[in-house]
Every structure is written in C-alpha cells, then in structure tokens.
Amino acid sequence: MALTHAIHDMRDEVHDLVTINHVDATRQAFVGLWATFVAAPLIFGIDKFAGFITGNWEAYLATWVNDVLPGTAADAVVVLGVVEILLAVTIALVPRVGGDLFAIYMVLLAASLFAVGGGTMVILGMAAIGAAICALAMARLSTTYRS
Numbered sequence: 001m002a003l004t005h006a007i008h009d010m011r012d013e014v015h016d017l018v019t020i021n022h023v024d025a026t027r028q029a030f031v032g033l034w035a036t037f038v039a040a041p042l043i044f045g046i047d048k049f050a051g052f053i054t055g056n057w058e059a060y061l062a063t064w065v066n067d068v069l070p071g072t073a074a075d076a077v078v079v080l081g082v083v084e085i086l087l088a089v090t091i092a093l094v095p096r097v098g099g100d101l102f103a104i105y106m107v108l109l110a111a112s113l114f115a116v117g118g119g120t121m122v123i124l125g126m127a128a129i130g131a132a133i134c135a136l137a138m139a140r141l142s143t144t145y146r147s
Contacts, residue, residue: 013030026144029137030141030142030144033137034091036134037088037091037098037099038091038092040088041091041102042084042088044084047081048077048081048084058074058077060113060116061112062112062116083105084105087105095138096142099140100136103139104132110125110126110129
C-alpha cells in the first residue's frame with residue numbers, strides 16, 4: 001500500500017514538472033529540486049559503471065574512504081555507484097527520507113574531496129555542501145506535498 005501511495009505521489013511530481021508554469025512557486029521549487037536530486041545521483045551512479053563522465057572515479061576518493069570500504073578503490077567506486085542509484089530511487093519514492101540521506105552522502109563526499117585536496121577538489125567539495133543544503137530544503141518542502 002505504501003509503495004502504491006509513493007508511486008502515485010511520484011506521478012503527481014512528474015505531472016507538475018511537465019506543467020511547471022501552472023503551479024505555485026513553492027511547488028515549482030520542490031518539483032525542480034526533486035527532479036534534480038532524482039536525476040543527479042542516478043546519472044552519477046550509472047556512470048560509476050559506464051564511465052561516460054570520467055573513467056577515473058578513483059581519483060575522487062580520499063584514502064580514508066578506500067580504507068573504510070572493503071576491497072580496492074575500484075570496488076569502492078562500484079559500491080558508491082550502487083549507493084547513488086539507491087539514493088535516486090529513495091528520493092523518487094520517499095523524498096523526505098531520500099533528501100536527508102542524500103544530504104548526509106553529499107557531506108561525506110565533500111569530506112572526501114577536501115581530503116584529496118587541490119583547488120578543483122575543494123571547489124567540488126563546496127558544491128557538494130551546497131547540494132546537501134538544497135537536498136535538505138527539498139526534503140523539508142516534501143512535507144508540504146507528501147503525506
């Protein structure tokens with residue numbers, strides 16, 4: 001029953017996304033953030049397997065991440081790809097929970113990027129912090145539109 005309700009709510013989001021100019025500004029903000037946070041982790045998660053964005057995801061892992069996750073850095077990237085795909089599904093079906101989980105994931109990603117160091121990694125880490133804040137906002141907005 002809960003899954004049916006979640007899928008029905010997701011259909012409402014997709015409908016409002018298509019007719020975005022006919023809904024109020026708060027709903028537009030929620031739907032835009034929701035669509036972004038479904039698409040982004042899904043695309044990046046799939047890319048961990050396909051490699052169309054970058055073929056070297058291991059370069060973005062801090063040594064402590066590789067130490068925490070079992071196996072090699074390549075294995076860690078696969079695990080993180082699966083986590084990102086699961087986050088996308090969770091955000092799509094249960095944005096309140098998915099947004100919070102994605103925010104935690106992005107803060108951990110930022111910590112990894114800061115540990116790798118270098119100008120580009122610091123900039124990417126700051127972007128990850130910004131995405132975490134937006135994910136928390138999306139999760140909060142979902143309480144208005146989801147029961």
